[in-house]
Amino acid sequence: MATLSPRQSPWSNREARERERESKREAVLATAVQFFNQKGFHATSLDDVATALNVTKPTIYHYFSNKDEILFECVGRGLSALREAADAAAARGGSGMDRLRALMREYALVMTQDFGICVTRTADAELAEESRLKFRALKREIDETIRGVVEDGMRDGSIAQGDARLMTFTLSGSLNWVARWYDPKGPMSASEIADGAVSMLVNGLAPRGEAV
């Protein structure tokens, strides 16, 4: 029989503190990823990030053990978003092409967001050995999911025959590249870009109706 907590609260103070800690951690990541995307990882100092958050560097080290961990959590969040997009699309119904379309659209949308952009901007040489291996493995998994959908589409006839590996690289190149040129203040919304890129990749540059 525990003594009653002084404050009437559905959560203990301990849980509240943990949530607080978690939200501060997120704030560090959110700030850091913007610096990384804008100035690059190496050109960003933790003093930059700390200053932007109105704290000092040791505070950041209270939440993260080193700079590499911060970068890895940033790309990790981006990869999770991509992974969810890929898995959700792969698992839904419809032809291979239907699923690939959905996948590409969601993928492109992630590429307009900070953590998604970070995935593409981060060269794996920037990560420490251990993180680098994980990073590569996660990217490969996503690629394999995409390739699987492409292969399904080739089997059911909804996608043109060809080298699935090359096709996957080619389409993911277009989508990843969105992270390099998308500008929230530009003329196209993220959604327009996603739809436009998907339709170009699906239909090709050649006008439909002509054999090529």
Place this chain on the structure above:
Amino acid sequence: MATLSPRQSPWSNREARERERESKREAVLATAVQFFNQKGFHATSLDDVATALNVTKPTIYHYFSNKDEILFECVGRGLSALREAADAAAARGGSGMDRLRALMREYALVMTQDFGICVTRTADAELAEESRLKFRALKREIDETIRGVVEDGMRDGSIAQGDARLMTFTLSGSLNWVARWYDPKGPMSASEIADGAVSMLVNGLAPRGEAV
């Protein structure tokens, strides 16, 4: 009347020295670009480059005034190659689509070479202010050439109607991405990759013969 040079040579020693100097400069760039592509610009020290060339750092400073200049000359060489590919294709005969096909193929091939790879791998934040502006301007010029060909093709009916800007970004994304995954020891030759990527971009993922 100049006294005769001691050695019978079609070139003066002076010219020979200048050629020598030029070839050493190239050797520095060739070595540096490989480090940059493999480890990233910031992670590469000039000591790395010097050691690989069996010289010491000050020797490099005898040929270049700083690290930024080296990077800029590397991307400059890549951009020149891309520019030549784009200009040659834009100037030749044939429909917009014919020219775009040729352009994309050459562009992809450059992306399998060290200096081309460096263009894609280099985030412009890594360059110093002045070089960065030139870098951006050069990239934009190439983009505009490509977009011009795309627009020609839309006008003459050989390329499907659409947003030329978005199309250009989408196709150049695929081609730039080659620099990220191409492996000389991989299963496909540069030429096969170029042809394959072009044909996928031209024909689209959807099988031809079906309206979409």
Place this chain on the structure above:
DNA sequence: ACTGTTGTTTACTCGCGGGTATATTGCTTA
């Protein structure tokens, strides 16, 4: 042979930035 120039070295400076040791404040819990 003498002088200047080119190429290269050894040995250095110096600042930046990742990371830490330690103190301080304040809240929590007994």
Place this chain on the structure above:
DNA sequence: TAAGCAATATACCCGCGAGTAAACAACAGT
């Protein structure tokens, strides 16, 4: 009210790497 922990700060350390000063070697031209 004492003990302990969480959160933050101040004040450091230290290594790495860009860039330099100065000497030296080799050679060219006179």
